[in-house]
Amino acid sequence: MAANGRRKSVSGSVVKPPPPSKLAQASLHRTLSDISLDFHREEKGLGTITEVEKAKCECCGMREECTMEYIEKVREKFLGKWICGLCSEAVKEEREKKEENGLEGALKEHMSACLRFNKLGRKYPALFQAEAMRDMLRKSTRRSQSISPKPMSTIHNKPAISRTSSLESRKEEVKKVDRMNRNGEEEVAEKKRRRREGVQVSLRGGCLAASATAIAVMLMATEKGVADIYGLPLPLNSSWSFSPSYQYVVGACTVTILYSLFHLCLGIYRLLTGSPITPSRSQAWLCFIFDQLFSYLIMSAGSAGIGVTNLNKTGIKHTPLPDFCKTLSYFCNHVALSLLLVLLSFIFLASSSLFNVLVLSTL
Numbered sequence: 001m002a003a004n005g006r007r008k009s010v011s012g013s014v015v016k017p018p019p020p021s022k023l024a025q026a027s028l029h030r031t032l033s034d035i036s037l038d039f040h041r042e043e044k045g046l047g048t049i050t051e052v053e054k055a056k057c058e059c060c061g062m063r064e065e066c067t068m069e070y071i072e073k074v075r076e077k078f079l080g081k082w083i084c085g086l087c088s089e090a091v092k093e094e095r096e097k098k099e100e101n102g103l104e105g106a107l108k109e110h111m112s113a114c115l116r117f118n119k120l121g122r123k124y125p126a127l128f129q130a131e132a133m134r135d136m137l138r139k140s141t142r143r144s145q146s147i148s149p150k151p152m153s154t155i156h157n158k159p160a161i162s163r164t165s166s167l168e169s170r171k172e173e174v175k176k177v178d179r180m181n182r183n184g185e186e187e188v189a190e191k192k193r194r195r196r197e198g199v200q201v202s203l204r205g206g207c208l209a210a211s212a213t214a215i216a217v218m219l220m221a222t223e224k225g226v227a228d229i230y231g232l233p234l235p236l237n238s239s240w241s242f243s244p245s246y247q248y249v250v251g252a253c254t255v256t257i258l259y260s261l262f263h264l265c266l267g268i269y270r271l272l273t274g275s276p277i278t279p280s281r282s283q284a285w286l287c288f289i290f291d292q293l294f295s296y297l298i299m300s301a302g303s304a305g306i307g308v309t310n311l312n313k314t315g316i317k318h319t320p321l322p323d324f325c326k327t328l329s330y331f332c333n334h335v336a337l338s339l340l341l342v343l344l345s346f347i348f349l350a351s352s353s354l355f356n357v358l359v360l361s362t363l
Helices: 021-045 068-077 085-097 102-121 125-146 162-219 246-274 281-314 329-362
Strands: 054-055 063-067 223-227 231-237
Touching: 054 068, 063 068, 085 102, 085 246, 162 246, 162 329, 246 281, 246 329, 281 329
Parallel strands: none
Antiparallel strands: 054 063, 223 231
16 A cells, blocks of 8 residues: 555556545535534524512512512612512502502502501401491592582472481491491400410419429428448438428418419409409509519528438538438438429419519500
8 A cells, every 4th residue: 555545556556546425425514514503493492591589579578580670670660669560550550549649659558558458457357357348438428528419309390308318327337337446456455465364363373383282292291210320220200390491491382372372363353353453553563573572482492492402412521421311212302392393383473473574564
């Protein structure tokens, strides 16, 4: 073979390679043109992808998926505020009704209506419906007063019929709707007050139950046993009355029981009669002060009893005083349970005191 890729014959002459066929060249060109055409079609078919964001309406709070261009157009149209399609139609109708207010006045009117509906209509639909009926009746009454009544006797030559009776009936309907609205608001306020007073009575009952149970458990804390000290048997006799701290716990719980029982009976009586438990600020202040005093009393008694119980449990390390709770486990367990109930009674009193602060803020 020659250096340039040509073949040599046996005689030594150079033989040229056969040229490619025209059919292969045509098919190759056709394939290239088809590929380029497909590429052009795909480029033309792909459009620009726009980003979509969820925009929240500043009137009703509904969210819509919109492009940034559409959001900017709406804000330019409605004084920099973005509102949904329903709210925009409502603003247009409001503007047509009151042309003197303009776009800003119509937008403010619609936003105030949406705000009033979100605050009142969603929570209390009956009250919102009553208020809407009252507004409709007021508008119809004003419209009938502004338009002078036309006489109906132009044909039959009879005296004109006055419309005072219809106006009076509409006024009565407006008063009735106002009365219904007022009664609904009073009913909601009464339910809130009843719920609040029920919580207050429950706190008093919890404090009474915890204090009474603490006294009962403490009075049962008596036991006899024998302790082994250096191999010598030592008889032990334990009772709550031997410790001044435990006596202080019993006394504090007794006073707290009487105080809680008085408030519980008073609260139940006022709940049954329908009168408020705390009718004035002065009574609320008195309840708050006495709750604070009894809270400190029961807390100090519990702290004193916990100190003695801890000493009985651990003993004294620098002296050969043993752990009495190993021998007198019944006594120590009852005392510990009683002190736990004392702390629970303190929690009820502190919660009642905090509740009185909330009542003072509403009076």
